[in-house]
Amino acid sequence: MGSGDRETQATAEAARAAYDAAAFLAAIVESSDDAIVSKSLSGIITTWNKGAERIFGYTAEEAVGRPITIVIPADRLNEEPAILARIQSGERVDHFETVRRRKDGNLIDISLTISPIRDDSGKIIGASKIARDISERRREAEHREMLLREMHHRVKNLFAVVASIITLAARSAVTPSDLAFSMMDRLMSLARAHEITLPSFAGQSVEDPPATLFQLLSNILAPYGKDELRQWTLHGEDIQVNRAKITNLALLFHELATNAAKYGALSVGDGTVDITFAISPDTIELIWLEAHGPIDADPSQASSGFGSILEQRIAQSLEIDIQRMWTPRGLSIRLSLPRLAIT
Known part of the structure; x- marks a missing residue:
């Protein structure tokens, strides 16, 4: 083979290599x-x-x-x-x-x-x-930020509720052992109530069998007295809650109870909360009525802070209409939602 042929062959091979590289690069771009x-x-x-x-x-x-x-x-x-x-x-x-x-x-x-x-x-x-x-990454970051804000809010509320529990227990305790027993009992009830809402932080669904409205509220309100000393009562009809809706509903009830413990009827020993359910084929209505709360209670405090933002989001997701009214006895809250939203 002459030098001219070798040069031609080398040129052809170089062109073929360049073509293969370009085709390979084009394939990478397309895929x-x-x-x-x-x-x-x-x-x-x-x-x-x-x-x-x-x-x-x-x-x-x-x-x-x-x-x-x-x-x-x-x-x-x-x-x-x-x-x-x-x-x-x-x-x-x-x-x-x-x-x-x-x-x-x-x-x-x-x-x-x-x-x-x-x-x-x-x-x-x-x-x-x-x-x-990066839409998904941005949504995940916003979700993490929302959970961190919610965790911060919940921790602050937890300290406020514990302080309220200590005050209430101290008023009725006769001996240090009475105080310790009462505190332990109330704190264990508080822990059980928080277990209901913990799955919201992990992004998991609740694995327990579906709960009823009365069971949810009984768990959440358990720290606030029992038997003849119980500060709350449930009236009306009960109904099961869809497993997928338990966490949102528990968070909403927990928010109402926390506000009552910080500012309302559950912040004093004589305060009471009466909760009544009326259930029709299409609608569920809840009346939350507080009485004998602090005389100088500020109605605006019960709906301030991040809790109100959380409440609005949950209300929107479950199509709940929430109305508040300050009566001479205390705060009255009316919740109305479609039955299909939680069943």
Whole structure:
């Protein structure tokens, strides 16, 4: 084989290797879960991979040749000129978190990495974008933040309730052993009540058999006296609660009891709470009536703080209408919800 033939063969092999490398790279781009897009310096889309189709909803045929602004919400259009200016100056944009719009109009949280595209002479002729959908990660972060706020709120409430229990136990105790027994009994009841709501922090469903409304409230109100010293009573009809709805309902009842222990009738030894259920084929109605509470009680305190936010979220999820009214006897709360929301 002559030198010319060897040079021709080497050139062909180099071309084939370059082609194989380009095909391999193209396959990687097409199979990526991330959106990989290129655009001109005027912002016109030039390539659009399968990942971009999945994330943004546009096919390559629909996207290529159109401006990249088709996926940018109106209130974020100012981001594109700033990005293009940085690309034209040779900069790379790493992990820029923003919001983009899908073809169906839904907004998604994404992380963008943008790099200049250069020709053989090194001139910048466009930009490549890698967009990763971080919506789920953002939702998880928000969920964790909400749980941390809820945990902080619950711990503060727990200390307030324990302080109330100590005060009530001390008033009726005759001897130190009486005080210790009363405290232990009430704290164990409080622990049982908290067990009902603990699954909400782990994101798990309640594994116990479905409870009834009376069982839920009896567990939650157990720390506030028993037998002839019990500060609460339940009246009316009882009904089973769907397992999937127990945690939300228990959290709501726990919030009502905690507010009563901090500010209302359960914060004093003579205070009482009467709870009455009326159940029809379509609706469940609960009347929570406090009496003999603190004379100087502030009605606004019973619905302040993070507890009211939690209450609103639970009420929305279970379609509960909650109305409060301050009567001469004390706080009255009326809860009305569709029967199907918890059964």
